[in-house]
Amino acid sequence: MSWIRDLVKPKARLWEEFYRNRWQYDRVVRSTHGVNCTGGCSWFVYVKEGIIVWEMQATDYPLLDATLPQYEPRGCQRGISFSWYIYSPLRIKYPYIRGVLLDLWRRARAEHTDPLAAWEAVVADEKGRRSYQKARGKGGFRRIGWEEALEIIAAANLSTCKRYGSDRVVGFSPIPAMSMCSYAAGSRYLSLLGGVILSFYDWYADLPPASPETWGEKTDVAESADWYNSKLLVVMGCNLNMTRTPDVHFVAEARGNGSRLVVLSPDFSQVARYADWWLPVTAGHDGAFWLAVDHVILQEFYTTRQVPYFINYLKRYADAPFLVELEKSENGYVPGRFVRATSLLRYSNVEKGEWKFLVLDEKSDEPRMPRGSIGFRWQEREGEWNLEMKDGLDGTEITPLLTFLECSNDILQIDFADYAGGKTAKRGVPVRYLETDKGRVPVTTVFDLLMARCGVGRGLSGDYPGGYDDEESPYTPAWQERYTGVGRETVVRFAREWGETAARTGGKCTIIVGSGTNHWYHSNLTYRSGIMALILCGCVGVNGGGLNHYTGQEKVQPEASWATLAFAHDWGAEPRLQNTPSFHYVHSDQWRYDQGVSEGVVVEGDSPAGRHPMELQAAAVRMGWLPFYPQFDRSPADLVLAAEEEGAKSDEEIIAWVTKELKENRLHFAIEDPDAPGNWPRVWLIWRGNALLSSAKGHEYFLKHYLGTHHNSIADESDDMPEGVERSDPAPVGKLDLVVDVNFRMDTSALYSDLILPAATWYEKDDLNSTDLHSFIHPLSAAVPPCWESRSDWDIFKALAEKTAELARTHFPASFREVMTTPLRHDTPAEIAQSEVHAWYRGECAAVPGRTMPQFTVVERDYAQIYERFVSLGSRLREGMREKGISWPVADLYDELRDSAPVREWQGETFPSLENVVDAANVILHFAPETNGEAAWRTFQALERRVGLPLTDLAADSRAIRNTFADLVAQPRRVLTSPFWSGITNSGRAYTAFCQNVERFVPWRTLTGRQHFYLDHQWYIAFGEALPAFKTKIGPVEFGALGKSLPSSRGLMLNCLTPHGKWHMHTTYYDNLRMLTLSRGMEPFWLNDRDAAGIGVVDNDWVEVYNDNGVAVTRAAVSARIPSGVGIYYHAPERTIAVPKSPLRDYRRAGGHNSLTRARLKPLLMTGGYAQLCYSFNAWGPPGSDRDTYVYIHKLAGESRY
């Protein structure tokens, strides 16, 4: 064929060097993207002529196991577009400050030689203060030098500490796992200062409360390779293809291996198209589907048929056989509390018997107290906290009964509320009578309650469903149709598939779940309903099974050593760790607009269920359940001085004095009057994150109450007045004196901040990265030095510490002490503080710090040494490390480092140096059981003592392993099996959660030590959530932000959903030209084609989306794949890119997705002091839900205007 011109002269092909030249490069460096995407992908960055030109994925992850597909490549369209940012016009190259503020500062500074005095002059001038607050977000930036920028920040911080207290300086940075040292830079500075560190996981509504509720663990999930082991994958609320881009191949590959994929999603999403079965469950109502599945499982796999694997699993690993007391209600019985061991004569004297629980032993036909419950964890005698079914008293074997069906003394009718339907059913439950210290009480098992709750009658009397087709009786397959839209036959078919697969494979069914489900107000219930199906079929703690929740890259693999560094534990610093949802709900005054939500329960008497969330929030702080900063209406340092003035000598006396002042109402928690100027947060440092808009639920309220600039909220404050909380009028506007953003790009947060510090990008710094999607740890490393005047986060906070120390020499020349409050924390003995709820401030109990109220401690600060401490690893660490309730010796490891690594010497002591960020990374790796085999061995040894069963063998083979930063740069390294993560990864096994619990009998860190179906805390009973239940999503009226907004004649109301988008990770990459080009040049608002036609909107029309909270203006994406009644505005746009003005708001700039939301807290999740329902940073507390949001939408009037 003449036209195959392969015979052209070689000379004619010399031009081919044209493209060869382009491919040539000078250097390749391994790095990754420190973005909250949970990807944790290792990348190679290509450098040519000293310029970063592009990136390609690293494909050298070590192989796990030849029977598993490999981890390569990892990285997605977003990651691979990062190189665009480095030299883009969005890059922040120099420090910037708003001109108005700079002028005020320089004027003040000219008058005052002392920078603190200058700052005080700036903020004392109310007119001047308001002038720069009003200018926030409106241009007018000016370039300044680093020295001046650092001086302003250091002066503001120290001035705030001096005037109000250190707990008025606040910092926010999300997701340490994505760049651990960069996070630790700011948090270490703040910890040494005494500042407040805001959480992220709960604020992002990424924390699934059902995980601590069930397992006592923030989140523990399988790495994505383990999906391949699953034979039935159910995906809900998680668009795997879009958000788990580098992992989803495992699903396709599992399908190729005969696994099935079922997707629950209201829209026909990318993962829906990937599925075998797509079930378009109504948005927010997946819980109804799962409860019907549970109904079928309990009927077909526990009643008509018995599966030994399921039954044995349930008996050992769940609270199912534990005894629950039934309490008399008005005309029947309701489930009450777990029966405490101490209530029985046999166990009346056992240690911590109030925290040990009972089952009915089949052989003796007597109640017995199996080991493993939380009382065994904290009792003096070690070695009995395990899941062996042995009596805690004498070690005899126990065979627990799951049900009393065959041996009941009686059948009692129990009230089961149908919260969605507003009815109550009475269902018969088999009971036994027990002689207790309260007399003869009826008890039943959790399992029998579950059966009744799910409506499986087993021939018992009561309002049980007639069968699967009973539409009126919860929770049948027919009943759920009205809530989910999914047919009953499909539910039954699915449940059989689920049960059969689990029975045949030993539990290889998994639920992969994410924010689409988790961001609802009642997400915990939805999760618990699905988790029930998992536990019932023995799917948790086995490879290929379990609840796999991926939202937020929360897994800092080397957590213990990282936390030491990040929170300056090596200096004994107590960090103020604040759950952000509560913080922003209160301080940005969103509580003033809140009316709360009726929980579907009948409120009787003093039930917390009927109270205003703010009232419960304040109660939770006073009772020590949740933290809150500022702590008091006085400075924490002044308190020490005041106590000493009144004669207090020791720490104990200071604490006693503080307690007395509180009790006698002379000292108040700041939360009791959060709007008093003395109780405001004053300085806000933001680094590594986009705190405004992107994650700011109630963004417009941030603009109003925090920043004091223009906003688009038209909402009125609520008429509801929370009791016990002052509400001054009018609400304060512009609480913050200074907002500092450390950033590499001009995003919404940078645009609205007072001062911007240029940060090095992820290709310009060294750091560590890990995720729960894979089991490797790998680095970020600098392909080029920080560009222009940017610096790494480590170097920025180091410099800030140096400047702070310099200014402190005048104002804080010596060390001083202050009072710290901390809530009752999970994994400490305080988690068994409150068996019952009593409010000391109402005189219901004594005020005892650490028991009935927060823990108080007196801590030392030394600002003049803040720099030296920052850059030195404190020798306090030699006393040992502590994590998740165990401690172990590390003095020799410390000395090893001091003798081999770079050191700093000051005041006659020698410390391992942290001056260089690589030193910090090596410290983390050196002390972490996940990267140091010796540390792994020691931590298992410590846990072994507590548990009383062999565990060190898990670390024996890897005891000699030591990983350094240089090792990771060479190749990602797999983390070692560690007691702080529950999986077992020895011999290349894929990580999945809770294997140590199932295989090694280590208890879950819960009340009974088992997985919990039943939560017997008094608030859970009051809120109707002791058992898994179904509550509908919040309706538009209760949503409460449509009152003043009116629908236009051609408008429509929609439930506005904000799932994670395809062309950005939150706002990162949103403004990246690559992503904008491949999408629609902005984030459009997706709506159903018929809905759009009804309001005269065609594809790509401009639309205005609004409610009382705010307004967004964007383009419409009209598509049949979106269900009617729902609008999708993918998380998260920036208001910096192509956002026009809003005609509805007098042609002011429109906002973004979070302009439409307001933070709403589910008060039940504020519970504390009770086993797994106990505070821990990023691990417990009410998340900031945002899915129950409603908007009006109409076509934009006229042309779009910028």
Next chain:
Amino acid sequence: MKIRAQTAMVFHLDKCIGCHTCSIACKNIWTDRHGTEYMWWNNVETKPGTGYPTLWEDQGKYRGGWEKRGKSVRLRLHSRMEGLANIFYNPFLPSLDDYYEPWSYRYSDLTNAPAGDDQPVARPVSMVTGREMKIEAGPNWDDDLGGSGIYAAGDFNLATLTTEERKQLFLLDRLVFFHLPRICNHCLNPGCVAACPTGAIYKRGEDGIVLVSQEKCRAWRMCVSGCPYKKVYFNWKTGKSEKCILCYPRQETCQAPACFHSCVGRIRYLGTLLYDAEGIEQCAARPDNDLVEAQRELILDPGDSLVRQKAREDGVHEAIIEAARKSPVYRFVKEWRLALPLHPEVRTLPMLFYVPPLLPVAATMEKGRYELGGEPCGDPSTERLPIRYFAAIFSAGNEELVREAYRKLHAVRLHRRRETVGDIPKEVVQRALEEARSTPQEAEAIYRMTSLATFAERHVVPPFFREMSIEATADPAERKETTGVGFCRPPKRGW
């Protein structure tokens, strides 16, 4: 018979997630320059959809590829003589609007805006004119069914469906889409090569990669029309056409092309095929229904010792024959008959093949109640799209070929299900394998290649013997000593 080697490709659409990482890998390295802004040598389309450039499949509009003329084929665009006569006139070119007007934003306004009374914003501006613009189209505008009523409904291949079927496509119980990543097919019978009046386009002898010489190109743009896939683009800055080069600089250094390397869905396979170059014309002229089969016949079995012998005689290097034996593409296309070419009816004999995607089973919707229909595991009879639609895309209308691929995918899954779960009776698996004309051994091999294949197994890059190529014009030893030394200056024209 004349045996030649061709680098060929398989995209496993069941694994494609439509993430476009491939597109950006390509753009970062190759088309991130003035004049190439709008080019996406690799793009990913949503199907049903109109694609990029819009409606590229409509050869009535663009006249790409070949048409059958008796026992031979001719370009649809024009004959050689017509081409020369109309060299200054080519009405069948896509315009900028058919692609999209590339844009950026005035990003610097965010930092530089003077103090004002409202928040500054970065406004969109055209990368062509520099002026403010409205964004009305993009290279992936109808992604994931965006604007489904316009774009999905406008899919060129939907013509094969009945009105009723087309309507159903947008109902909940049938709703469907999948992704179609596209690069240059590096065809055996490329329309672009034939259309070029200058002879600037050629297939490389060693690997069949189709290249536009940046020296010889004279901007006639006949290649743009002649390519039925619209995978040759005109660089408005240099005045030369450019296209996917299958990353030959990477392949020549033993690396997979960037879009293959970066494919996180792990859908891409690359390998060498041996084929009979003398059979091309005859093959291209076969009736529509036989085209795919004919193309498969053209591909020769590298395991056959006679083929290997002939290949050696025809000058194919032993190491390339060895690479062909390891080629995953050969297995997918010829041995397993799972992968099909894109729009074979254009008769360019594309060397990129697609395994059709599995889709969720159809459901029924009655009284607002959604009930599942068929069996999972990829039973083609219960999928949401009629086979006819796939046949229009992948087999020039031959439905049996598509069905055959689906039957086999189904059988493989049943086989593995039985192996790993055991809830499917042996007879059912046996019957499925028989109907798919497969065996447990083959099912096992397909499963391994689909699920477990390593990077090296998926991308079998043949050796390139660069020293020998260089030797044709320079001494490799001298090249080693001097390569890269000197000034880097643009050539005289256009750069």
